[in-house]
Amino acid sequence: DIVMTQSPDSLSVSLGATATIKCKSSRSVLYSYNYLAWYQQKPGQPPRLLIYWASTRGSGVPGRFSGSGSGTDFTLTISSLQAEDVAVYYCQQYYNTPGTFGQGTKVEIK
């Protein structure tokens, strides 16, 4: 299985500041495209797709969410953090099955 490792496990960011979450895969997930997605999970809710193909925003996702990276190293950036962005964020590779998830990064307001 491909192992996905996120950093940090948690971070505290001021309103309006930028949050940066890293995700590293144990092997490359690049094959024409990067088979990498990001999800947001708010307390008591199911996950929501934020980013797929490493940098394509999902339907209705605000422009302050952006994804970057290639191969084994990826980043989710939340610009101008809003109170409603408090959540746990997960990366997932779908290069092969099982489509493993990172352990999650909890984002809080400082």
Place this chain on the structure above:
Amino acid sequence: EVQLVQSGPEVKKPGESLRISCKTSGYSFTTNWIAWVRQMPGKGLEWMAIMYPGDSDTRYGPSFKGRVAISVDQSIRTAFLQWNSLEASDTAIFYCAKAPTGTSVPYHFDSWGQGTLVTVSS
């Protein structure tokens, strides 16, 4: 509108069997992979199993193969996850999720069910 509506919470005893469901609407059921994802209390997401209803191609995560079974009923556009003998460690929230349409391999999950809480306790 795409909808995945899961069955309600369950409380079971160890050794009992269980089948939970995920009823779908708003998209082509047979051409979208559908999966189950586990979330144990206070923990992260774990990819369990996935099926392509169009040809019944099925994949399991190694931790779940032999422990659960994924199935679908195309006539009612519903996916199922079944256990033959539950253990206390099966206590978790289980989500169904669908992948985008028409892909030969499972991609990311673009829609999710609301989750089903399964509690296994003696």
